[in-house]
Amino acid sequence: KLSVRPIGIGSAAPQTLITNSDLESVHDTTDEWIRTRTGIQSRRVLVHDGTRKVIDATAKEEDEKSGEKEVPETLRTLGIEAAQHALTMSGVDPSSIDVVICATSSPDDLFGDAPSIAHAVGCDSSKVVAFDLTAACSGFLFGIVTAGQYLNNGSKNKNALVIGADALTRWVDWDDRNSCILFGDGAGAMVLTSDGGEDAKEEDGFGILGYAMHSNGGGYDDLKCIYRGEPKKITTPGDGTIVQDGSYDLMSMNGRKVYSFATREVPAVLEEALEQAGMTVDQVDHLLLHQANIRIMEVVAERLGMPMEKVITNLYKYGNTSAASIPLALDEAVRTGRVKKGDVIACAGFGAGLSWGAAILRW
């Protein structure tokens, strides 16, 4: 158990939409194939030189014209917007955030996006620690558990901001109809606090009631995106050759292997987290899985004995947004009133690494 409560959630998705029909025009595929095999109907993607209008938090109240401003639409600006929505819902002042974690496998800056996001939302640089965490589609799940441990480690840390943001369409092989149909881009964010709050009752338990995380590098070949430099001879003191000017290979995926890994391990890790929480499946109000494929969600729900009505999904409009998918779906469920205060949500992330994990959250 981790004595931390989720108190704010937010999300942001790129403006450009690609529908299944759009893909039909460039690939030997059909809307029907994609919908029946995956549940996906459209996805949002970051485009080169894209911009978006955001509320200008720095605008002075008396200056009516500065309500909105145009910013580049990048992974970082989506992360900032999602974080601002989550902070507003939480009521926590950004200067009171102690830890910022950005879970991503596709940052704008390979050195990390978290510090610049923390700065942009107004965190106090004299106290905040911000860093990226890479765990593919398990990233957000691993991020909230890591943040919970920071808030429960006996230090003065009280508030954390966890962002899940990915733009895997940058790395997807658009010539591979097997994988390019699956992915979309987006960002989501959650604010967690170890402050019990006036209305938090000890007997209800706190936010992360149980959790479990795993990885198995033996399966890394099944889903990967590997750095490949073109060797460029550079005379070094040791007269060696270092690899420079390279980039990453496009993503490669064995869809069937990933599918069977997910349907085998996700029910097991959810049962492990439930056991740790001392709870049964009947006590869970919602099942929220990484939004990879509706068929994976159906199999997991069936193996756990949960009806599909309890499954939260918005995969059909966003596709697989990797580390963003869980907060993107939870944000919608909270803001539409589907998830209510006190509800128990069983969450699971899974993906490349291979990596997978589950957390039982009380909202």
Ligand code: ACO
């Ligand atoms: N349109 C039409 N036909 C297609 C397409 C397409 N877009 N893609 C593949 N096909 C064909 C295949 O070529 C194959 O044809 P064949 O039988 O003539 O060889 C046929 O459809 C069936 O292919 P399968 O691979 O068996 O299809 P499957 O039912 O397994 O679905 C899918 C493929 C959707 C990729 C599925 O395996 C899946 O969702 N796997 C999980 C992938 C995943 O979630 N990855 C992300 C993990 S998260 C992360 O960390 C990034």
